[in-house]
Amino acid sequence: MWKFGLGIIIFFIFIVIFAPLLTKYDPNRTVAIPYQSPSTEHWLGTDRMGRDIFSQVIYGSRLSLWIGVSTGLLMTVIATVVGMISGYYGGITDRILSTITDIFLVIPGLPLMIVISSYMKVRGPLMVILVIAFTSWSSGARMIRSQMLSLKNREFVMASKVAGESDLYIIFVELLPNMLSLIFSIFFSSVLYAIIGEASLSFLGLSDVSKVTWGTMLYWAQSANALLNGMWYWVLAPGLCIALLGTAFALVSFSIDEITNPRLRAR
Amino acid sequence: MKYIANRLVFFVITLFFALTLNFILPRLMPGDPAERILSQFGPNVDERAVEAMRIALGVEKDKNLFSQYVDYLKNTFTGNFGVSYLYYPVQVKDVLATSIPWTIGLVGISTVLSFLLGTFLGIYGGWSRDKPAGSVLLISSLLLRSIPYFWLGMLFLYIFGYRLGWFPISNAYSTKETLTGLKLVLSVIYHAILPSITLIIASLGGWILTMRNNMISILAEDYITLAEAKGLDKKHIMIHYAARNAILPSITAFGISLGFVVSGALLTEVVYSYPGVGYQLYRAVISQDFPLIQAIFFFISLSVLIANLLMDFIYAFLDPRVRG
Numbered sequence: 001m002w003k004f005g006l007g008i009i010i011f012f013i014f015i016v017i018f019a020p021l022l023t024k025y026d027p028n029r030t031v032a033i034p035y036q037s038p039s040t041e042h043w044l045g046t047d048r049m050g051r052d053i054f055s056q057v058i059y060g061s062r063l064s065l066w067i068g069v070s071t072g073l074l075m076t077v078i079a080t081v082v083g084m085i086s087g088y089y090g091g092i093t094d095r096i097l098s099t100i101t102d103i104f105l106v107i108p109g110l111p112l113m114i115v116i117s118s119y120m121k122v123r124g125p126l127m128v129i130l131v132i133a134f135t136s137w138s139s140g141a142r143m144i145r146s147q148m149l150s151l152k153n154r155e156f157v158m159a160s161k162v163a164g165e166s167d168l169y170i171i172f173v174e175l176l177p178n179m180l181s182l183i184f185s186i187f188f189s190s191v192l193y194a195i196i197g198e199a200s201l202s203f204l205g206l207s208d209v210s211k212v213t214w215g216t217m218l219y220w221a222q223s224a225n226a227l228l229n230g231m232w233y234w235v236l237a238p239g240l241c242i243a244l245l246g247t248a249f250a251l252v253s254f255s256i257d258e259i260t261n262p263r264l265r266a267r
Numbered sequence: 268m269k270y271i272a273n274r275l276v277f278f279v280i281t282l283f284f285a286l287t288l289n290f291i292l293p294r295l296m297p298g299d300p301a302e303r304i305l306s307q308f309g310p311n312v313d314e315r316a317v318e319a320m321r322i323a324l325g326v327e328k329d330k331n332l333f334s335q336y337v338d339y340l341k342n343t344f345t346g347n348f349g350v351s352y353l354y355y356p357v358q359v360k361d362v363l364a365t366s367i368p369w370t371i372g373l374v375g376i377s378t379v380l381s382f383l384l385g386t387f388l389g390i391y392g393g394w395s396r397d398k399p400a401g402s403v404l405l406i407s408s409l410l411l412r413s414i415p416y417f418w419l420g421m422l423f424l425y426i427f428g429y430r431l432g433w434f435p436i437s438n439a440y441s442t443k444e445t446l447t448g449l450k451l452v453l454s455v456i457y458h459a460i461l462p463s464i465t466l467i468i469a470s471l472g473g474w475i476l477t478m479r480n481n482m483i484s485i486l487a488e489d490y491i492t493l494a495e496a497k498g499l500d501k502k503h504i505m506i507h508y509a510a511r512n513a514i515l516p517s518i519t520a521f522g523i524s525l526g527f528v529v530s531g532a533l534l535t536e537v538v539y540s541y542p543g544v545g546y547q548l549y550r551a552v553i554s555q556d557f558p559l560i561q562a563i564f565f566f567i568s569l570s571v572l573i574a575n576l577l578m579d580f581i582y583a584f585l586d587p588r589v590r591g
Contacts, residue, residue, distance in 0.1 A: 001406075099277065099280065102277065102281070103280065103284050106281055106571055106572060107284070107285060107571065108527055108530040108567055108571055110530065111530045111533065111548065111563075111564055111568075112288075114548065114552060115288075115289075115292065118552040118555070118560055119292045119295070192412075196413070196415050199415045199418075200415065200417065200534060203415075203417060203534065203537075204537070204549060204552065205553065206552070218415075218417075218418065218421075222421070227421060227424060227425040227429060230429075232422075232425050235418070235422065235425070236422065239414075239415060239418035239421070242413075242414075242415050242418065243410070243413055243414045243415070243418070246413030246414070246415075247410045249413075250409045250410075250412060250413045251406075251409060254409060
């Protein structure tokens with residue numbers, strides 16, 4: 001199952017790299033009459049400014065994947081640092097960090113993202129990455145913390161403490177490698193979350209809609225009443241890409257959980 | 268008692284966090300919020316209008332930050348959210364009062380149905396995980412969870428609304444004629460079907476996965492092996508031995524998800540122009556109606572927090588161990 005997921009991810013990475021070879025049109029340039037139906041010349045027709053929609057799907061993969069992966073990475077880093085420190089130190093540090101984690105866990109993510117973005121003046125990709133990561137790291141931190149609690153009393157940790165290693169060394173050099181499978185699982189599910197988060201924010205017009213991503217494509221399709229005008233392919237294509245790429249990341253994340261948790265494995 | 272006190276403290280802290288965020292965000296933006304908002308309406312802004320806007324936002328110049336904060340808290344707890352710009356001169360609380368019932372009705376019913384269906388499928392999926400049916404269920408629930416649900420809504424709208432014309436394409440009831448009594452009820456149900464199906468399908472994957480994983484953990488327990496060894500009926504083991512114990516975490520998740528009812532349909536409501544809280548938030552964001560944005564965020568947070576608190580109490584009541 002994870003091979004299938006990884007296959008899809010590699011497929012999209014190829015599209016990202018070889019985008020200029022897959023289509024001859026610039027996704028940002030007017031190349032034909034607006035609102036054309038699909039033809040051999042323009043496989044998915046053209047948008048309201050006469051730009052080639054197929055090119056936008058191809059080139060949109062770049063920013064969508066970039067935002068998804070970097071947001072996922074940032075979420076994972078925050079979750080790992082907060083979760084490990086909270087679990088390792090315990091006591092008052094843990095109480096403070098756990099409370100912060102719990103607060104972010106209960107406050108609904110999408111509304112928080114929407115509210116924060118609605119106040120932002122600059123809404124470039126970096127802003128989107130920061131907003132999603134800031135609002136969505138908490139469930140990962142909770143999982144890392146509980147694994148830390150079960151690991152920190154193992155003998156090898158005790159041995160290092162007796163040997164006089166510093167706390168930071170024990171946390172990041174000795175304990176971190178033992179958590180890699182959980183961290184990777186969190187990373188892959190974070191990317192899935194980030195891709196959908198970007199699409200949702202862009203769909204509402206809360207990102208830089210002049211940049212081409214699958215999310216902003218859906219925004220333009222919606223504001224041009226694409227469905228009412230029968231241009232369903234304009235909505236179908238970017239959404240299908242999001243769903244496919246999202247499923248790929250979900251498959252990999254789920255497989256990691258299944259491999260490391262024998263109870264979930266098929267008998 | 269200590270447990271309940273802890274949960275109450277957490278409730279208060281989180282509520283203040285949400286409130287403070289609401290208070291700080293407009294003030295973090297560079298410049299004078301009142302002038303910035305009004306400048307969107309044109310270059311020549313009346314000084315009196317700016318002053319009125321400052322009062323509406325609670326950012327009067329002669330007041331310090333702390334007394335602004337106290338005023339803001341006072342206003343929030345008395346339900347005085349100010350006047351909506353978008354629906355000027357309607358009060359924000361009136362906009363909320365008309366939109367909240369639509370959301371609770373639509374999303375509440377969809378959440379219950381999705382939970383029941385998903386849990387049932389999850390029981391089966393966990394039980395038959397080695398069979399092809401189990402794998403199909405697993406992969407389709409992973410797929411369902413990865414689909415942007417507003418996109419699913421758009422496709423349904425196109426197919427069943429525009430193309431086939433089976434369902435209405437916007438609103439919560441027919442506005443073409445004045446309806447009363449049973450006709451109104453039927454119209455409301457008719458308009459809710461498509462958004463509701465979207466919501467059910469979109470959240471189904473999560474329920475299936477939760478229940479499936481619970482089932483699988485329970486199936487590894489010794490008493491299941493014992494029941495099998497005794498030669499009990501398979502269906503009997505699945506329902507009465509495994510599912511009965513596996514359902515507890517799902518019920519907790521269900522209780523908490525009831526709190527997300529207010530915010531759960533944000534984008535679905537946008538796609539179907541359904542006049543609930545999510546659609547109002549969308550309209551408020553587009554027209555920079557900050558009092559309405561603040562009030563909606565406050566209500567969304569409050570509902571989640573209350574659901575959480577209730578779930579904590581129920582848990583303490585059901586499970587003596589957590590009372591500690």
